[in-house]
Structure formats: C-alpha cells, structure tokens
Amino acid sequence: MSLQLPSLEEILENSHVVRLPMRVKFRGVTEREALLIKGPTGWGEFSAFLEYEPAEACKWLAAGIEAAYQPFPKPLRSSIPVNATLPAVPADQVGRVLENYDAPHTIKIKVAEKGQSLAEDVARVAETRRLYPQAALRVDANMGWDIPTAVEALERLSGFDLQYAEQPVPGITGLAQVREQLRARGIGLKIAADEAVRKHTDPLEVSRLGAADLMVIKAQPLGGIQAVLDIAKQAQLDVVVSSALDTSVGLAQAAALASALPELPYACGLSTGTLLAQDVTGQPLLAAAGYLPVRRVEPEMDHLKRLDPGEQRTAWWRERVARCYELLAAGAIERC
Numbered sequence: 661m662s663l664q665l666p667s668l669e670e671i672l673e674n675s676h677v678v679r680l681p682m683r684v685k686f687r688g689v690t691e692r693e694a695l696l697i698k699g700p701t702g703w704g705e706f707s708a709f710l711e712y713e714p715a716e717a718c719k720w721l722a723a724g725i726e727a728a729y730q731p732f733p734k735p736l737r738s739s740i741p742v743n744a745t746l747p748a749v750p751a752d753q754v755g756r757v758l759e760n761y762d763a764p765h766t767i768k769i770k771v772a773e774k775g776q777s778l779a780e781d782v783a784r785v786a787e788t789r790r791l792y793p794q795a796a797l798r799v800d801a802n803m804g805w806d807i808p809t810a811v812e813a814l815e816r817l818s819g820f821d822l823q824y825a826e827q828p829v830p831g832i833t834g835l836a837q838v839r840e841q842l843r844a845r846g847i848g849l850k851i852a853a854d855e856a857v858r859k860h861t862d863p864l865e866v867s868r869l870g871a872a873d874l875m876v877i878k879a880q881p882l883g884g885i886q887a888v889l890d891i892a893k894q895a896q897l898d899v900v901v902s903s904a905l906d907t908s909v910g911l912a913q914a915a916a917l918a919s920a921l922p923e924l925p926y927a928c929g930l931s932t933g934t935l936l937a938q939d940v941t942g943q944p945l946l947a948a949a950g951y952l953p954v955r956r957v958e959p960e961m962d963h964l965k966r967l968d969p970g971e972q973r974t975a976w977w978r979e980r981v982a983r984c985y986e987l988l989a990a991g992a993i994e995r996c
C-alpha cells in the first residue's frame with residue numbers, strides 16, 4: 661500500500677462488525693463474519709476466514725484499509741461478466757440453488773468436498789449441464805484431490821465440456837503434474853491456480869513455472885487492488901478475479917479491481933452476494949443477466965445494527981484487527 665497506515669485507534673473507531681447468514685452452506689461456512697471500516701474514500705472490508713492466523717489475515721486487513729483510504733482505480737468497464745457459484749450440493753438441489761442467479765452464462769461448480777464421492781461430483785456437474793446446456797462450466801476442487809484421483813475425476817468430468825478446473829490438488833508442482841498427465845491422455849482441459857497463488861509466499865511462482873493455464877486473483881487475500889494489479893501486470897498467465905465470499909462492501913472492491921484490468925478474458929467469480937441470505941445494504945451488489953455493476957457500496961445503519969453479532973464477537977474482531985495491524989505496521993507486507 662503506498663499510503664500511510666491510519667492509526668489503529670482511527671480504524672477501530674470507525675469499524676462495525678457484522679454476521680451475515682448464508683442461504684446455502686459454502687466451504688463449511690453457514691454464517692459470514694466481517695469487520696467493515698469507514699474511511700475518507702468509502703468503506704472497506706476485513707473478513708479473513710476465522711481460522712486464518714494474523715500472518716495471512718493481515719493482507720486482508722491491508723485490502724480493507726486500502727478501500728477505505730484510497731480511491732478505487734479508474735475503471736475501464738462499468739460492469740463485469742460474472743459466473744454463478746454452485747456449492748457442493750446434492751444433484752437434486754442444483755436447480756433450486758441456481759435459480760437464485762439471474763440468467764447465468766457461466767457457472768463454477770464446487771467438487772471434491774470432504775466426505776463426498778466422485779459419483780456425487782459427476783451427478784452435480786451432469787445436472788448443471790442438463791439444466792444449462794449453453795453455459796460455460798468450470799469446476800473448483802479447492803485442493804481436495806490427490807494427483808491420481810484428480811486425473812481420474814477430471815477425465816470423467818471433462819466429458820461435460822468444462823472451461824477449466826480450479827486447483828484440483830495442493831501445491832504448484834501438483835498442478836503441473838495433473839495438467840501433464842491429462843495431456844498425456846489427450847485431455848486439454850485448462851488448469852487454474854487459486855490457493856497456489858493466494859496462499860503461496862510468492863503469488864507469481866505459478867506463472868514463472870508455467871504450472872497452470874490461468875491464475876485466480878482475489879483482492880482481499882492478496883492485499884488489495886494495487887497489490888493485485890501489480891501481480892496481474894507481471895503474470896504471464898491469464899487472470900480471473902474471484903471473490904473471497906465478501907459482503908457487498910468487499911465485492912465492490914473486487915469489482916473495482918476487475919474493472920481496472922486491461923484484459924478480462926474470463927467471467928469473474930463475483931456473484932457470491934447471491935449466496936448470502938442478508939447483506940449490509942438494501943442495495944446489495946448482485947449480478948443481473950450475468951453482469952455485476954461496478955460501484956461503491958455504502959452499508960446502511962439499520963442493516964449494520966440488525967447484523968451486529970454481539971459484544972463477544974465484536975471484541976474478537978477488534979482484537980484481531982490489532983494483531984494484524986501490528987504486523988502491517990512492522991512492514992509484514994512490503995508495500996505497507
């Protein structure tokens with residue numbers, strides 16, 4: 661971040677903690693918590709997942725501070741093509757969950773969920789393809805397979821005409837091996853790196869090693885818009901912007917990031933507002949016909965009050981801000 665950090669007191673004075681119920685369970689989460697920060701340029705969001713340690717969560721705080729204290733970059737487009745996101749639901753619920761999205765042209769389907777079988781993944785993808793014959797489909801395994809299982813699973817799933825498969829296995833070399841083994845079987849399915857970018861000390865290593873076909877980039881986990889624009893500029897691979905399951909405040913920042921990228925070859929994973937049963941404003945950032953508007957989001961006080969998780973959770977989040985702030989102030993992220 662090229663701006664001076666505001667004081668911790670100032671951040672805490674202008675922050676609100678919220679807890680949003682989800683419509684449908686996603687990555688084990690049924691309620692999403694966030695701390696929102698009001699600053700001179702608007703609102704920012706800090707919503708690192710609860711289990712993240714400060715060393716990782718501090719990048720999310722840097723992103724929240726950036727949104728509140730720095731203007732969004734000049735947009736190159738006023739709306740963003742987005743994918744619908746389908747959690748790992750049973751096949752008979754696919755239609756009901758996807759009905760919440762307005763005319764999706766691209767759908768990302770979660771697969772390899774803990775405790776589920778490949779047959780369940782195949783049934784979910786098959787049902788999605790049956791209901792949306794024209795849509796671009798992609799899958800995301802969140803590192804849930806080992807290499808042989810990933811190759812077997814993706815060989816079967818590629819029969820449904822997939823756009824790409826996101827992070828089938830952990831690690832960077834794992835991605836390269838899955839890709840090579842698929843190619844040896846005559847399957848040209850593209851492989852996207854997600855965790856191998858946002859959880860790696862060097863987000864550009866995937867690109868340098870040519871271990872994947874494209875990179876998923878996220879505003880909060882990678883430290884904010886400017887940090888991600890730098891990464892995208894240096895990357896030799898196509899990039900796709902995705903959400904961090906943010907409230908509409910964080911989604912606005914992610915949309916601003918997508919709007920500032922010179923090239924946007926893929927629909928972005930930014931319609932996750934649809935997975936939330938409530939949001940911080942009466943005008944949540946939702947996609948219409950597969951496009952998300954680019955605009956700032958201002959939470960409304962009555963929503964913030966209704967979504968207040970109580971004293972204990974608020975104290976936990978404030979304490980977490982303090983610990984992450986300490987790391988940022990000590991230069992944990994180069995640019996802070």
Ligand SMILES: O=C(O)CCC(=O)C1=CC=C[C@@H](O)[C@@H]1C(=O)O
Pocket residue numbers: 687743744745768800802854902903904905928929930932
């Ligand atoms: O990309 C999308 O369609 C939606 C966002 C999404 O999938 C994710 C959001 C937050 C946490 C991650 O586990 C998950 C992802 O793996 O991309």
Ligand SMILES: [Mg+2]
Pocket residue numbers: 800802826827854855876
């Ligand atoms: Mg992913």
